[in-house]
Amino acid sequence: MGIILKGISKSYDGQAVLKNLNLKINQGEFHVLLGPSGNGKTTALSVMAGLVNPDSGSVFIGGGEVTSLSPDKRNIGFVFQDHALFPHLQVFDNIAYGLRVRGIKEKKIKKIVAHYLELVRLQDMYNKYPFQLSGGQKQRIAIARALAFKPDALLMDEPLSHLDALECERIRDELKRIQAATRVTTCYVTHDHSEASALADRISVLHKGRIEQIERPEEIFYHPKTDFVAKFVGADNILEARLVEINGNTTIFSLNSLGLTDQLKIKARTYPVFARNTKHRLCLHPEKIVVSHTPKGKNNFLARIIDIVPQGAVFKIIGEIVGLSGLKLRAVVPKTAFKINSNTEKIWFSFPPDALHPLCGRSCRAAIPQRACNNINLFK
Ligand SMILES: Nc1ncnc2c1ncn2[C@@H]1O[C@H](COP(=O)(O)OP(=O)(O)OP(=O)(O)O)[C@@H](O)[C@H]1O
Numbered sequence: 222m223g224i225i226l227k228g229i230s231k232s233y234d235g236q237a238v239l240k241n242l243n244l245k246i247n248q249g250e251f252h253v254l255l256g257p258s259g260n261g262k263t264t265a266l267s268v269m270a271g272l273v274n275p276d277s278g279s280v281f282i283g284g285g286e287v288t289s290l291s292p293d294k295r296n297i298g299f300v301f302q303d304h305a306l307f308p309h310l311q312v313f314d315n316i317a318y319g320l321r322v323r324g325i326k327e328k329k330i331k332k333i334v335a336h337y338l339e340l341v342r343l344q345d346m347y348n349k350y351p352f353q354l355s356g357g358q359k360q361r362i363a364i365a366r367a368l369a370f371k372p373d374a375l376l377m378d379e380p381l382s383h384l385d386a387l388e389c390e391r392i393r394d395e396l397k398r399i400q401a402a403t404r405v406t407t408c409y410v411t412h413d414h415s416e417a418s419a420l421a422d423r424i425s426v427l428h429k430g431r432i433e434q435i436e437r438p439e440e441i442f443y444h445p446k447t448d449f450v451a452k453f454v455g456a457d458n459i460l461e462a463r464l465v466e467i468n469g470n471t472t473i474f475s476l477n478s479l480g481l482t483d484q485l486k487i488k489a490r491t492y493p494v495f496a497r498n499t500k501h502r503l504c505l506h507p508e509k510i511v512v513s514h515t516p517k518g519k520n521n522f523l524a525r526i527i528d529i530v531p532q533g534a535v536f537k538i539i540g541e542i543v544g545l546s547g548l549k550l551r552a553v554v555p556k557t558a559f560k561i562n563s564n565t566e567k568i569w570f571s572f573p574p575d576a577l578h579p580l581c582g583r584s585c586r587a588a589i590p591q592r593a594c595n596n597i598n599l600f601k
């Protein structure tokens with residue numbers, strides 16, 4: 222059951238877009254395919270939908286193989302970026318379309334359409350034409366239409382990208398509620414990591430046609446396996462460090478970022494699989510850095526302020542570590558947590574040892590014994 226892609230490859234003009242892609246989406250799961258532009262998300266979704274034929278590999282939906290079936294034979298609901306409602310049909314007939322194609326009687330169709338209009342909270346709009354609806358309303362009708370014939374899978378390609386931030390958040394929450402109510406197996410494509418984490422049971426990060434990491438949102442965000450995933454989800458402070466000493470629960474690393482000779486020590490938790498004198502890449506979430514006028518905690522670095530960017534309720538502060546020219550760290554702090562005077566030139570960046578997460582290329586669950594890598598309490 223669910224959706225399975227087995228060994229899917231696809232090239233266009235000799236360029237490999239999907240490279241032996243394997244993915245198993247569980248029955249009832251809300252799965253998000255996340256990745257930057259041009260990395261094969263739409264192509265992967267189109268292969269599931271039957272809109273693109275893979276060069277090799279097979280596709281299973283709802284328990285059966287569908288690789289050679291056309292889209293209309295796959296029993297899938299599809300929601301595109303631009304909602305694509307039939308412009309000449311009223312809302313009722315748009316939702317009824319897939320039911321009529323399946324030969325369902327009009328009396329039953331009325332009931333089903335009423336149910337899905339209620340689900341998307343647009344009961345009063347049944348006789349409107351698409352041009353009379355807002356973008357968000359159109360998107361909700363498109364979702365109702367995709368769900369009405371009880372598909373085995375719901376496939377969505379950046380369906381909220383044309384909406385303003387408020388409308389986007391509102392429909393996103395609605396979508397989550399509808400999926401939870403219907404438990405339809407869902408594959409949702411986006412390049413927006415906050416949208417992915419708000420919606421997903423699990424996220425696949427797609428990079429150059431391959432899945433780089435597939436896990437629950439909190440693991441993707443706080444335990445990225447690779448530089449690519451870390452940077453893509455905003456954990457973009459990456460420190461190159463050499464493990465110099467293990468002291469019980471604390472491990473001392475020296476920073477040798479950018480080939481500098483200066484030795485700067487940082488304290489991290491002890492990760493039992495790491496040995497002395499080995500090199501590591503440690504990522505540090507910007508929001509885990511505490512910014513203050515005095516040093517606080519176990520790792521304190523004086524930083525020269527390079528830039529302060531106000532972003533809604535937070536400041537994004539970029540600082541260059543004093544004594545390590547070239548090492549820049551980015552901190553994200555609530556505006557209420559820190560006062561900056563116009564003449565402030567240097568501040569302290571501090572972070573606790575367990576804020577550092579090693580990018581070891583493996584899932585923390587597999588690589589590190591339980592609780593050894595708990596910069597958030599995932600394993601409780
Ligand atoms: N029909 C096509 N013919 C030729 N090349 C294509 C075709 N469809 C996609 N590509 C190429 O395949 C690559 C992946 O495209 P795809 O649309 O899957 O990316 P994406 O991850 O969905 O990107 P975006 O976030 O911009 O929508 C791109 O380099 C694109 O140019």
Ligand SMILES: [Mg+2]
Nearest residue numbers: 262263264378
């Ligand atoms: Mg796309």
